[in-house]
Amino acid sequence: LLEILRYHILAPRYRAAFGPNHLGTPEELADSFQAWVDRHRMGVLAKAISIPYTTFGYGYYDESPAAYVLKFFEPGIVRALALQFKFFKWKEGAQTLWERLASGMDVRYSLEVREVRRGDTVLVAGRDRRTGEPFRYEYDRLVLACPLDESLSFLDASEEERALYSKILHKDYRVYLKRARVFRVPAGFAPARFDRSGIGRAMIWDDRVPGSGIHTFYVLGDGKQSDEEIEVGLDEDIRAMGGEPGETVARVRWKYYPHVSCQDYRAGWYDRFEALQGRNRTYACGEIASFSTVERVIRYSNDLSRRFFE
Ligand SMILES: Cc1cc2nc3c(=O)[nH]c(=O)nc-3n(C[C@H](O)[C@H](O)[C@H](O)COP(=O)(O)OP(=O)(O)OC[C@H]3O[C@@H](n4cnc5c(N)ncnc54)[C@H](O)[C@@H]3O)c2cc1C
Known part of the structure; x- marks a missing residue:
């Protein structure tokens, strides 16, 4: 309880880290979470959050920048997990949730994107997996919401996109x-x-x-x-x-x-990532932009749409 209290007292200095993106995150959070835990003597808190961190697949505290862990465990989440034991499961799992949310929208499924060419417009071409038929669409803007490292196989990527996405x-x-x-x-x-x-x-x-x-x-x-x-x-x-x-x-x-390594985080990976938003008619979102939870992905996407599309 004492460490949770100390964490809340420290929290204002990490305000940027709790925000939707990684801009302005204090430099010390490029160090591993383990280094942060040692520095601030937060061993008990670290143990308490290891179930939703390590067992949920995010790995070990000494390998990821502390910024990600703090983004996940912002003070409100720590209170909800540690003090109120707030966990829930989607009754039918997550798949039907997204299908129902998407049902009123024009979502095209099973399209294998093979090529994206950006110029005055964005040309997207590929093959329909169900029918085998080719498709070709033209858009005014492109929002990449799939794994960015894999997008390099179909994107006419700039040197900067290639340099950043291949570090993930x-x-x-x-x-x-x-x-x-x-x-x-x-x-x-x-x-x-x-x-x-x-x-x-x-x-x-x-x-x-x-x-x-x-x-x-x-x-x-x-x-x-x-x-x-x-x-x-x-x-x-x-x-x-x-x-x-x-x-x-x-x-x-x-x-x-x-995610990116502590070294790449410290070297300004996210400053470069954010500087690309809107360039060449292209935007990128998804878990790499923030952290790998549904809540964080949604928060980033909302913020991106507010910054560039409203
Ligand atoms: C086992 C597991 C358990 C999890 N549990 C939780 C949890 O309890 N709580 C929580 O908040 N988060 C949880 N997560 C994390 C959460 O699911 C992800 O962080 C979140 O779904 C990421 O959203 P996204 O939109 O970035 O990526 P995704 O949801 O992965 O969406 C990316 C989409 O891109 C599509 N795609 C991929 N390649 C291409 C391509 N070449 N062309 C076109 N489309 C492509 C994919 O089909 C996919 O639909 C869990 C994840 C896993 C794997």
Whole structure:
């Protein structure tokens, strides 16, 4: 509680970091979050937020700039999580939420963008995955809301875009849905695996649809381990907790949490990123612009539209 209080007292100096983008973020937040924790003696707070940070796939405190972690855990979120235990799950998952939100809009799905050429207008060309037919559209502006490093494969990228987007890093976050019978601990977490010794092992698991017999396991991978290797470990865990492991119903490797290194953050990656907004009829948004949570992505997009489109 004392550290949460001290964090709130320190918070005004980090106001820019809590904002929608990274402009004006104090320089000390380019250091790793671990360095920030050591500097401000926030070890207890760091432990408390390690469940929604490390097990949610964002990795280890010594590898990411503190700016991202503070953006995630702005004081209001810390209060909601630590003092009010406010967690919620979308009842049907996130997919239907976005589908319903998009239902009244002109959203074209399943288009494989192969080429974007920018000049007096923006030409977007590619192939419709469902019909195989080519398409070609002309727009007045382009808003990139997909992985920016991957956009380099179809974008007529400038040197600056190429230089910035190719510096984006990710985490290898894996999610496995497994059947298990007579599993004594249907949901839980393993704090001993919240450091690199836990790579490839389940850090947290959940019973998302109670009674279904399907459990969701969350794992940080090293980018190389096969799913089979990891699933052997999951079966071991299930047995250790009195269960009988069954089939893996689904597995997904997420190219997760786009971010930049402490070094690139310090060297002004975000100043250069923001300076590109509006240049060449192009804008970029999405999680790299702020932080990888839905709330942060929406806040950045709202701010971008206010700055350039209202
Ligand atoms: C397993 C998991 C659990 C998560 N849990 C939470 C949570 O509990 N709370 C929370 O707030 N956040 C959570 N997140 C993070 C959150 O989902 C993301 O930060 C957020 O969805 C990012 O939004 P975005 O618009 O930047 O990217 P995305 O939602 O990834 O959207 C990018 C879109 O671009 C499309 N695309 C990709 N390539 C191309 C291309 N070449 N051409 C055209 N389109 C393309 C993709 O299909 C996708 O629809 C979770 C993420 C994962 C993976």
